[in-house]
Amino acid sequence: MLKIAVCVKAVPNPEQANQVKIDPVAKKLNRIDIQLTINSLDKHALEAALQLKDKIGAKVTVISMGPSEASSVVSECLAYGADHGYLLCDHAFAGADAYATAYTLASAVKKLDTFDVIFCGRESSDGATEWVGPELATFLDWPVVTMVREIVEYSTTDWIVKANTDGGYRVVKVTLPAVLTVTRELNTPRALSFSSILKARNKAINVLNLKDLGISEEKVGLKGSPTMVTELACLDNTRACEILEGTIEEKAEALIRVLVSRGVLK
Amino acid sequence: MSRGKGPVWVIAEQIDGHLQPVSLQLIGQARKLADGIGSPLEVVLLGENISAIYTQLISAGADLIFAGDHPAFQIYHAQIFTTIIIELAQKQQPEIILLGATYMGRELAPLLAAKLETGLTAHCIKLELDQEKNLVQKIPAYGGLMSIICPKHRPQMATVAQGVFPLPEMNKDRVAEVIKIAPPDRVASRVEILEIVREEPQGLNLESAHTVVAGGAGAGDNVGWSEIVKLAQVLNAGLGSTRPAVDAGWSDINTMIGQSGKIVKPDLYIAVGLSGEQQHIVGVIGAKVMVAINNDPKSLVFKRVDLGIIADCKKFIPVFIKKIQMYKSNG
Numbered sequence: 001m002l003k004i005a006v007c008v009k010a011v012p013n014p015e016q017a018n019q020v021k022i023d024p025v026a027k028k029l030n031r032i033d034i035q036l037t038i039n040s041l042d043k044h045a046l047e048a049a050l051q052l053k054d055k056i057g058a059k060v061t062v063i064s065m066g067p068s069e070a071s072s073v074v075s076e077c078l079a080y081g082a083d084h085g086y087l088l089c090d091h092a093f094a095g096a097d098a099y100a101t102a103y104t105l106a107s108a109v110k111k112l113d114t115f116d117v118i119f120c121g122r123e124s125s126d127g128a129t130e131w132v133g134p135e136l137a138t139f140l141d142w143p144v145v146t147m148v149r150e151i152v153e154y155s156t157t158d159w160i161v162k163a164n165t166d167g168g169y170r171v172v173k174v175t176l177p178a179v180l181t182v183t184r185e186l187n188t189p190r191a192l193s194f195s196s197i198l199k200a201r202n203k204a205i206n207v208l209n210l211k212d213l214g215i216s217e218e219k220v221g222l223k224g225s226p227t228m229v230t231e232l233a234c235l236d237n238t239r240a241c242e243i244l245e246g247t248i249e250e251k252a253e254a255l256i257r258v259l260v261s262r263g264v265l266k
Numbered sequence: 267m268s269r270g271k272g273p274v275w276v277i278a279e280q281i282d283g284h285l286q287p288v289s290l291q292l293i294g295q296a297r298k299l300a301d302g303i304g305s306p307l308e309v310v311l312l313g314e315n316i317s318a319i320y321t322q323l324i325s326a327g328a329d330l331i332f333a334g335d336h337p338a339f340q341i342y343h344a345q346i347f348t349t350i351i352i353e354l355a356q357k358q359q360p361e362i363i364l365l366g367a368t369y370m371g372r373e374l375a376p377l378l379a380a381k382l383e384t385g386l387t388a389h390c391i392k393l394e395l396d397q398e399k400n401l402v403q404k405i406p407a408y409g410g411l412m413s414i415i416c417p418k419h420r421p422q423m424a425t426v427a428q429g430v431f432p433l434p435e436m437n438k439d440r441v442a443e444v445i446k447i448a449p450p451d452r453v454a455s456r457v458e459i460l461e462i463v464r465e466e467p468q469g470l471n472l473e474s475a476h477t478v479v480a481g482g483a484g485a486g487d488n489v490g491w492s493e494i495v496k497l498a499q500v501l502n503a504g505l506g507s508t509r510p511a512v513d514a515g516w517s518d519i520n521t522m523i524g525q526s527g528k529i530v531k532p533d534l535y536i537a538v539g540l541s542g543e544q545q546h547i548v549g550v551i552g553a554k555v556m557v558a559i560n561n562d563p564k565s566l567v568f569k570r571v572d573l574g575i576i577a578d579c580k581k582f583i584p585v586f587i588k589k590i591q592m593y594k595s596n597g
Contacts, residue, residue: 014509018543022410029408040513098376099385125509128526129388131376138380143345143456146373160460165369166281168464175456184512184519226385231413235406237547239556243563243574251575252586255557256593258573264477264534264555265501265590 002058002156004049005115007105007136008042008077010070011126022232029232036066038073041121043189045182048119048151050081050190056154059083061115063108065093065101071205079192079200086112090209095222098127102135104220107213109140115177116156122147122181133181143178149185271399272359273330274300275421277351278311278323279342279370285319287428288366290326294434295393295426296364297327302395305361306330310354312339312347312447320444325436331444338449342370345457348377349450355382360421362401364393367427375425385416386423389525391430391548406525409544429473429529429552472521475504478532478550480523483510484539484560484579491516493583494538500587506530508546524549535571539579542567559583 011017012034020029049060062077064070065088074085088108096104109115120133130146137144149169150162158175164183174180210217218224244254259265276296278289293309300307306329311319316335323331332354338346347370355363355378363378365371367388379386392404396415401422403414416422472478479501481494491511498505507517508524523530524546531552538559540546547570550556556571561578568574575582 018541020408022408097385099380099383102380123526127388129376129386130372131379131386131388134373134376135380138377144373144377145457147369165462168462170459171461171463173458173460178456226383226419227387227414227416229412230402230415232408233411233413235409235411235544235548237544237551237570239570239572241558241568241571241574243568243576248577248582248585249589251577252582252589255573255575255586256589259534259555259557260593262555265593 002052002056002117003061003113003115004052004058005061005063005109005113005118006042006046006049006077006082007118007120007132008046008062008064008073009039009121009124010036010064010066010073011039011124013037014040014125017126022234036069036073038076039121039124041123041182041184044184044186045119045121046077046080046082047187047189048182051187052154053081061086061112063088063105063112065089065096065104067094071207074205075200076192078203078205079197080190081196085203085205087205087207088213089207092210092217092223093221095225096220097225097227098129098131098135099226100220100224102132103139103224104213104215105132105136106139107215108208109136111213117159117176118179120179120181122183130181133179137179140177140179143174144181145172145174145178146181147183148180149183151186271303271305272361272420273306273308274303275355275358275360275363276307276309276328277363277365277371277374278309279366279368280311280313280316280319283313283315283318285322286366286368287433288368288426290322290433291428291431292364292366292426293323293326293328295431296362297434299362299393299395299401300329303361303399308332308358308360310351312350314340321438322436324440324442325438326434327440328442330442332447333444334447334449336449341459341462342374343455343457343459344373344377345453345455346450347374348381349453350447351378352381353450354447355421363421363423365423365425367425371425375423379423382421384419384421384423386425387414387416388425390424390426393424393426406544406548427529429531470502470504472504472506472523472528472530475530475532477501477503477534477536478506478523478530478553479503479536479538480506480508480540480546480550481511481517481538482508482540482546483514484541485511485516486539486580488516490539490580493580497536497538497583497587500590503536504530504532508540508543537567537571538583540567541565542570
């Protein structure tokens with residue numbers, strides 16, 4: 001049976017995350033409590049795995065690296081229908097950049113099973129680098145196809161997929177095992193049903209720490225990250241805004257007058 | 267990779283013999299960095315029948331070109347490109363590698379970074395050198411600008427979107443050597459590209475449009491969004507969007523403007539129903555005149571534009587369209 005791993009990230013709820021801002025005077029971030037939620041594109045990665053499970057049978061394993069609060073996101077994936085859930089959780093993992101994250105995930109993948117396919121969301125809503133999928137593939141020495149928008153054919157040895165590229169898409173044949181990063185166009189994630197939530201109650205989340213993975217502390221978290229944040233400065237994009245008043249008709253007319261006078265409406 | 271002041275690299279990109287504009291923009295910026303470090307600027311270009319491009323790269327500032335001109339390089343292939351560039355990087359020991367945030371760059375950059383065991387920064391809008399001549403990579407974050415360095419690993423790698431840096435002045439008198447590189451002998455390829463399909467682009471090219479209309483979550487629903495689409499049509503404008511609009515399914519990811527999307531510099535930019543978050547606004551800071559239409563007088567967007575209309579966009583846009591049509595028909 002096909003063995004699929006899905007890498008998911010617990011991200012700060014994007015709507016709340018937008019409220020975290022640097023204070024221009026204190027030059028510090030305002031602190032608010034933010035809920036963790038499953039990264040939106042990772043839902044599509046999970047859905048891709050679950051659709052294959054429904055069609056041809058597959059064992060779906062969800063792997064996430066994050067703080068203990070991220071276990072709620074792994075539970076959610078189990079409720080959607082994943083068979084196994086792993087949370088890679090250790091103080092040593094904190095502060096990881098994409099490189100250290102991909103290294104840690106790769107170590108878990110090697111440890112856990114001989115997977116045929118790994119699905120990742122193309123990017124996360126917080127860092128949005130798109131690096132973890134390709135770097136994970138490199139650490140595993142597997143091929144990667146990024147921005148997959150359709151799975152055309154699948155067999156036990158190789159798949160044919162459509163993946164976005166400049167002004168169109170490429171049709172790619174990829175030999176398994178492989179890492180695929182997915183886009184929103186790939187599918188529509190299913191809704192969570194009450195019965196699936198009940199069924200998932202008995203599925204345990206396995207927590208793996210640094211020792212369980214058997215890797216060096218030097219290779220993970222802040223220590224294992226080549227990149228380092230040195231400063232957070234204010235960025236002033238303020239413009240002096242003139243608010244146009246009046247009725248809707250008057251506002252529209254005033255706007256046209258100003259745009260014409262500034263030479264940007266012809 | 268050992269520490270040393272090696273060359274500054276730009277991995278240039280061409281599609282069907284056409285150089286991507288971001289490659290020249292990167293060479294312009296890399297030239298400044300190379301001069302600051304006191305290192306040469308080397309450009310890597312892979313493709314087929316690409317010799318016509320070399321003079322552009324040299325005029326823009328390249329000191330040395332590594333050119334792979336071979337059928338094996340005709341289309342970007344992750345494994346082949348990674349293999350050949352890694353081999354070259356191990357020989358040249360670059361201090362910095364810059365790539366455009368194109369489809370190729372966004373896949374190739376992390377493959378190279380992981381293989382070279384180094385850091386990589388996305389969405390850079392400024393690249394500077396600190397006192398130790400480390401590359402300071404600045405990205406928008408938390409409504410501010412975050413500085414990232416890669417202190418102990420080399421090369422220092424970054425991707426930059428098209429439009430962040432201006433095109434450099436072209437100096438046709440510059441000369442530089444071109445070194446040919448051969449494709450790898452044998453790549454046990456596990457990825458085969460069967461076909462490349464170019465789809466009809468939808469709407470105007472955002473990066474070159476004189477006017478851009480961008481919509482956000484405030485469109486409310488499909489009906490609201492269709493008003494924004496109509497406004498863009500009437501103004502002959504490029505249609506842009508924010509991430510929430512993409513997430514809502516109203517618009518395509520290729521229309522997203524901002525930090526992880528497109529960088530645009532139109533004469534006129536009209537923001538409809540969007541809150542002016544930094545992630546979006548950094549994509550339009552070069553616009554000449556900025557207008558916001560939003561029903562929330564307290565919205566952040568009114569601090570970041572030149573002209574504000576406080577109104578429900580569903581009510582305002584139809585009236586605005588009618589007035590524009592009247593203005594146009596009256597000359």
